[in-house]
Amino acid sequence: xxxxxxxxxxxxxxxxxxxxxxxxxxxxxxxxxxxxxxxxxxxxxxxxxxxxxxxxxxxxxxxxxxxxxxxxxxxxxxxxxxxxxxxxxxxxxxxxxxxxxxxxxxxxxxxxxxxxxxxxxxxxxxxxxxxxxxxxxxxxxxxxxxxxxxxxxxxxxxxxxxxxxxxxxxxxxxxxxxxxxxxxxxxxxxxxxxxxxxxxxxxxxxxxxxxxxxxxxxxxxxxxxxxxxxxxxxxxx
Amino acid sequence: xxxxxxxxxxxxxxxxxxxxxxxxxxxxxxxxxxxxxxxxxxxxxxxxxxxxxxxxxxxxxxxxxxxxxxxxxxxxxxxxxxxxxxxxxxxxxxxxxxxxxxxxxxxxxxxxxxxxxxxxxxxxxxxxxxxxxxxxxxxxxxxxxxxxxxxxxxxxxxxxxxxxxxxxxxxxxxxxxxxxxxxxxxxxxxxxxxxxxxxxxxxxxxxxxxxxxxxxxxxxxxxxxxxxxxxxxxxxx
Numbered sequence: 001x002x003x004x005x006x007x008x009x010x011x012x013x014x015x016x017x018x019x020x021x022x023x024x025x026x027x028x029x030x031x032x033x034x035x036x037x038x039x040x041x042x043x044x045x046x047x048x049x050x051x052x053x054x055x056x057x058x059x060x061x062x063x064x065x066x067x068x069x070x071x072x073x074x075x076x077x078x079x080x081x082x083x084x085x086x087x088x089x090x091x092x093x094x095x096x097x098x099x100x101x102x103x104x105x106x107x108x109x110x111x112x113x114x115x116x117x118x119x120x121x122x123x124x125x126x127x128x129x130x131x132x133x134x135x136x137x138x139x140x141x142x143x144x145x146x147x148x149x150x151x152x153x154x155x156x157x158x159x160x161x162x163x164x165x166x167x168x169x170x171x172x173x174x175x176x177x178x179x180x181x182x183x184x185x186x187x188x189x190x191x192x193x194x195x196x197x198x199x200x201x202x203x204x205x206x207x208x209x210x211x212x213x214x215x216x217x218x219x220x221x222x223x224x225x226x227x228x229x230x231x232x233x234x235x236x237x
Numbered sequence: 238x239x240x241x242x243x244x245x246x247x248x249x250x251x252x253x254x255x256x257x258x259x260x261x262x263x264x265x266x267x268x269x270x271x272x273x274x275x276x277x278x279x280x281x282x283x284x285x286x287x288x289x290x291x292x293x294x295x296x297x298x299x300x301x302x303x304x305x306x307x308x309x310x311x312x313x314x315x316x317x318x319x320x321x322x323x324x325x326x327x328x329x330x331x332x333x334x335x336x337x338x339x340x341x342x343x344x345x346x347x348x349x350x351x352x353x354x355x356x357x358x359x360x361x362x363x364x365x366x367x368x369x370x371x372x373x374x375x376x377x378x379x380x381x382x383x384x385x386x387x388x389x390x391x392x393x394x395x396x397x398x399x400x401x402x403x404x405x406x407x408x409x410x411x412x413x414x415x416x417x418x419x420x421x422x423x424x425x426x427x428x429x430x431x432x433x434x435x436x437x438x439x440x441x442x443x444x445x446x447x448x449x450x451x452x453x454x455x456x457x458x459x460x461x462x463x464x465x466x467x468x469x470x471x472x473x474x
Contacts, residue, residue, distance in 0.1 A: 016268075016271060019271075020267050023267060029257075030256070030257040030260050030261075030267075030270055031253050031257055031270075033270035033271050033274065034253050034256065034270045034271070034273050034274040034277065035274060036271060036274060037270065037271035037272060037273060037274020037275040037276075037277070037278075038274035038275065038277045038278045038281075039274070039278075040271070040274070040275055040278075041274075041275045041276075041277075041278030041279060041420075042278055045474075140243065183278070183281070184474075185281065185474065230474050233474050237282075237422070237467060237470055237471050237474070
């Protein structure tokens with residue numbers, strides 16, 4: 001579909017088109033379109049901008065990833081469709097592994113996502129097929145299957161568009177969870193160690209920028225940061 | 238997909254699954270999935286409950302439909318995928334016609350929606366193919382095509398997940414528009430005569446209940462009701 005470049009909602013429409021293309025290519029699950037729509041509504045309430053609170057969370061998340069022994073970036077269909085290149089760039093700067101982990105698991109889709117990441121320049125992609133031979137305890141969904149050299153061995157994980165169950169299970173294992181989630185009320189946002197409430201298409205470039213600048217340690221309070229974000233959204237209704 | 242019955246978001250996930258099935262069956266458009274996701278976010282802010290304000294609007298809407306000469310229920314892909322049976326039950330109680338009307342018009346999808354409604358027990362479905370031979374003036378989208386014996390002749394129309402353009406065009410024709418829309422800020426919610434801000438999967442059973450009870454006329458102020466709903470959402474963030 002041709003979107004006129006002057007369209008006031010050009011950015012939002014382009015993201016949608018990437019997801020619809022991803023659906024056609026077998027990268028995105030239909031449920032991913034629903035999740036995206038949900039995020040759009042929260043983004044609208046934020047004024048579709050990266051807030052100061054998100055910037056603080058981004059810096060704190062990068063500090064945690066840069067000081068982790070085994071940082072991992074967890075990728076699903078939507079994040080692969082929207083930000084493959086940025087994910088790879090970030091993983092290179094952070095020396096972080098990339099692992100595919102899907103809520104709506106399908107070996108076909110896993111492989112396609114892996115291929116998309118490889119095509120975009122990834123040198124290694126974890127967690128696909130038989131590589132996901134370990135299990136996260138206390139998790140019933142298919143997301144429990146993880147790579148023993150990836151998420152299973154990690155101490156800090158960047159997750160995007162995540163389900164709350166897995167976030168809880170990962171934090172219960174003592175792993176630091178850094179989440180990008182537009183819904184500040186979600187279990188993921190509430191349970192993660194650091195919650196970046198932002199659109200991933202804006203957050204990833206900011207994460208890359210922060211990773212290059214190597215932020216110093218700062219005091220960061222996730223509960224307080226979320227509360228301030230929620231106040232901003234409340235003003236947006 | 239098997240959703241674990243213990244999942245805290247089981248209801249929401251089941252609705253998603255119905256839409257995904259609808260996409261596979263050619264009933265739902267990909268854009269319908271994104272629209273559903275946007276609605277989910279607003280539903281989240283309502284606590285995923287039918288509010289007192291929605292109950293008031295439901296009773297007022299049923300009163301209007303029961304006192305209309307030619308009530309019509311307008312059906313699109315999402316509402317057919319989620320609530321076909323309830324739509325038919327409501328149409329039987331109200332003696333209201335059912336008409337298919339799509340934003341992303343496709344004769345293939347129209348036919349499939351009609352068939353789904355017939356399979357679910359509808360005796361007659363309006364507005365499909367050459368039956369949509371009338372036009373709503375001042376409307377550019379394909380939704381302008383309506384059935385002369387259905388929406389065109391109606392005096393009260395129940396719409397769900399509607400676009401603002403058509404809501405405005407229908408009210409401009411002097412038709413009473415009763416809308417179910419989770420976004421209280423949408424043009425549909427703002428322009429409809431009665432706006433039920435609720436998830437259609439909860440609102441339809443409540444509409445059926447109200448139709449059986451035959452509500453008495455009450456004072457109803459849509460602007461005030463919407464304002465109270467917005468206040469509730471604000472408190473829900």
